[in-house]
Amino acid sequence: MEDEFFMDLNTSYDLKSIMQYNSYAFAIPEDKLTIVSKSEPQIIPKNIQLSAIDIKEIRMLYNCESNCDLKDSYIYLKISI
DSSP: OOGGGOOOOOOOOOTTOTTSOOTTTTOSSTTSOOOOOSSSSSOOOOOOBOOHHHHHHHHHHTTOSSSOSOOTTOOBOOOOO
8 A cells, every 4th residue: 555545543443433344244144253353352333323533533634623513422324224
């Protein structure tokens, strides 16, 4: 990967990110684990809202650290189940 396509936001890996697949993603059969955390002995849930780190990264990327219209705990995305 070339440096011009990589942006390090200096945040830790976020298992609670809305971009993180859950532990059963792409499983056949659907009850088989496909992704397991090495750092935390837990099943990764299906995340349906932005995590605190997601919001922090959005604010950094869009240069809106304090004057953003984001409300930290009230951003939800509709995801069909």
